[in-house]
Amino acid sequence: MQSIKYITGDELRKLQLMLLDCLVEIDRVCRANNIRYCIAYGTLLGAIRNKGFIPWDDDVDVVMTREEYNKFTRVADQLNPSVCFFQDNDTEATYPWGYGKIRRAGTKYIRVGQEHLKHRTGFMMDIFPMDDLPKSVLGQKLFYGVCFILRKMTYAHVAWVSEPSAFWRSWFKVLSFIPTRWVHRVSKLLQHGHNNSTPNRAHMMFIKPDGLGVSENRPDERYGWRKEWLTDLAEYEFEGHLFFGPKDYAASLAWSYGPNFMTPPPTADRQSNAPCSDYSFENN
DSSP states (O other): OOOOBOOOHHHHHHHHHHHHHHHHHHHHHHHHTTOOOEEOHHHHHHHHHTSSOOTTOOOOEEEEEHHHHHHHHHHGGGSOTTTEEEEOTTTOTTOOOSSEEEEETTOEEEETTOTTOOSOOOSEEEEEEEEEOOSSHHHHHHHHHHHHHHHHHHHHHHHHHHOSOHHHHHHHHHHTTSOHHHHHHHHHHHTTTOOTTOOSOEEOTTSOOGGGGOTTSOTTTTTSBOTHHHHSEEEEEETTEEEEEETTHHHHHHHHHOTTTTSOOOGGGOOOSOOEEEEESSOO
């Protein structure tokens, strides 16, 4: 059984500043190539509430429409390699997830239960592409169901090792025999025709929508972001820098966290997102 580690105190702040360097690089490359991105979720909340990182946060979230994400993947080699690199299932065959990550160069970071995965590691931030949803609630539910299945197929490559239940480990072991390249081929078929100009709501194909957990969201709102949150942007101060986020940040954050998003959670819930089994700030 791997030991569980959390990054806290001065090391957490060091990690945050390393990720800030990566976000600055993303912003530089996107501005140079006229690519629209926006900070989202805890990063956007930190910008609004703290003008920087939420004190206990250990990651950065960036989202783009599928059209903008595809542009970014074509120019990701413009990132300064001494700072960070882009990683997805096209750049590394052993990378299982359906969205990209920016990894901090020269570091190591391995999440609990993922020690057996073969792709490159390092402190990371997620780059989430958002794809169009059908307009009807029924269509959104069906599309979400298909995405749920694809998500479990990719998660199986972790879950067959990490799930505590022997039954579910066995089930995920069976699913893990489905090559991830097949899953990503199916997901690419579902991405066809998704772009900035369509009025559809958009969601992350491989991540459960936060809006499902907020009771104030109407049934036709719960499965995805409004498209204008991804295309109608404003600049927000974050750790002394300006980054893009939804102009209507209040509606976006209320969709994710409910109307009281400005109220910090109880002290007991102020924890980093995910435990790790090993990390290093200098992975030589």
